[in-house]
Amino acid sequence: MSRPLDLAAIRAEFPILSREINGHPLVYFDNAASAQKPDAVIDAIAHQARTAYANVHRGIHTLSNEATEAYEAARETARAFLNAPAHENILFTKGSTEGINLVASALAGEIQPGDEIVLSIMEHHSNIVPWHFLRERHGAVLRWVGLTEDGALDMADLAGAIGPKTRFVAMTHMSNVLGTVTDMAEIVRLAHAAGAQVLADGSQAAVHMPVDVQALGVDWYVMTGHKLYGPTGIGVVYGTAEALDRARPYQGGGEMIEIVTRDRVTYNTAPHKFEAGTPPILEAIGLGVALDWMQQFDAAEVHAHEMGLYARAREGLRGINGLTVHGEAPGKGAVLTFSLEGAHPHDIAQLLDRYGVAIRAGHHCAQPLMDHLGVTATARASFAIYNTDTEVDAFIEALAKARKMLL
Template sequence: MFDVQKIRQQFPILQREVNGKPLIYFDNAATSQKPQAVIDAIVKYYSHYNANIHRGVHALSQEATDLFEQAREKTRAFFNIPQAKQVIFTSGNTHSINAVASGAHVFVSKGDEVIVSAVEHHSNIVPWQMLCEKVGAVLKVIPVLDDGTLDMKTYSNLLSNKTAFVVVNHISNALGVTNPVKEIIKQAHEFNALVLVDGAQSCGHMTVDVQALDADFYTMAGHKMCGPTGIGVLYGKEDLLNQLPPYQGGGEMIDQVTFEHTTYAGLPHKFEAGTPNIAGGIALGAAIDYLNEIGMDNIATYENELLEYGTAQLKTIPGVTILGEVTDKAAVISFVVDKLHPYDIGTIVDKLGVAVRTGHHCAQPVMDRFQIPGTIRASFAFYNTKEEIDIMVQALQRAVNMLA
């Protein structure tokens, strides 16, 4: 049975106060909070088996290696990745995207086209701009409609035999809208184009099956699925990962090194140069265990209840306009209030103990599209409550009255 009060007791940070008020944390799209099980996994690693992995024959190294590789297997199962060697641990979602884009010159040539969507995070725009500049490719953009959904008709028209790569987020961090990635991938593959899906906002809120999607590459952010910061995942189809050159050179990612020539290790080590975030990887495994215990279907159902409730309550505030109010979306509400600046509202509600995000959310082209400086973004997680939403709405109404 889903018991949100019992769940909340497992998150130490939710017991604290901010400015004399109980913390209400609605910035989950930026990073999720961590349950005690994840915190314990980090502490236990450094307290009991801190050692480098894959290289030592001593007991500590072997224990740490076993736990790190167990986390890789847990990640494989969680996202239905075919083989554990296709789970590449990175420092985060941005690292994962850059690892692909930096080597994508083997897939993209001069005159080719790379298609991105207009609702991308900067980390899924800039690396592809850099690639296009390097190889002489052309960047094309899928427009966003007034309701925050992608213009799929234009997307279909953009696809051609020149299309080499399509990159799109699964869920928009700025609007919360879920993009039709399965259809995007299907259409791209009809032109033999590769597709990278940015899963930073989806990985902790819904069931993700990379094989069912048929994604060529899929990226994940550990810190947005109750894991620690500094750990991410890159999935790729095996043949594509074998073709992709390594992003970094150094220890662990080599087979043989001479001054004349170096050969690289096989997957996944080819992309994991240097000492990884061992504690982060192990703790990500603990986070996956925790999410599995609650159940992703339970999480998705409950967060949708919060979304529906929060949307209805926010609409009681005069002057509120919600962007991306569509049926298929995550528990993210991005909104503006008349002509009031988001930063001013965010500052006032913080004094009342409510943490929301304000600004362009590293998605400036989205704000330019709607001709606004930014939004107020309330993003919910399965440990939030409707009572917290009520308090947020009261705080927002107070802020509006003060600024009007």
């Protein structure tokens, strides 16, 4: 049985939510950038460090064995969270950015000049720049897929962009700006038909919907701990056995080798082949606890709650003159991005902060998307499990006041 969605009880587990900002109760709507951490995560990290900390996979002493057990238990939790077939399919990185760099770098050796990599224009820079490296260094050609009017991925454009030269399709599973959820299974179907691999950037999606990497059929799936109510400095890459086998190691160092001699090196098997050096041990353990924490709740109930907050906020913005909401694709997630004519998003965010409301303003690491929208920056409110209707109302009220001051 899932734990009931009792918001008062949930909020009590996030000490930071009881803070006041500028004399107002904190309203934290910057969850797409990074989510707050429950006591369970904060305490688990401290407890591990206090009682059972040592380096992993190296020692034969008790503490090292206990730390290794906890670290590998976190890998098992991540495996189950993504429904990966085996723990070998799960690599720990320091976040999505490192995860995507790992995949792009692992593939670099296979890229010939003229090989094509297909991206959408709503990608985060983390899922753009590593592919630019392959363009700059290996002559890859980047092909860009556009959006429909409401911000959905243009599937006809995608079908046209994938062809015999496509080696790789790298696409978001949920946009951090528009909230658009992509049809990853269909993306995979089109890419695989052309013999191309697919990487799904699940940095946002993994927080808001159950992910089954086997059902999606992706070759690679990437997520990041700090958006999943876990610590910073930890992320997960899922790779199929075949993709991992083909991939070159990303970094060299301890633990990723089998034999090192003066003139030769052979590599360990996955996942260790991709985890050079001392890994983020405490962070991985914290992430495991965060994923367990999330999974106490019914995912459909959490989704309905977050979308309820989105709908309330969307409704609140409806009456405001000169306000544009970016991204209204059917099935989108709880991310509300908007522009207000005549007001810079930074000024809006700064004024909202005066009322204790934390939102994001800027290009959201998505400059090609900003170009497409014809703006340089937007404001973004993004919702999480612990947010409430009262907070949405405080946000709308603060926005009305900010608007009066700015226009």
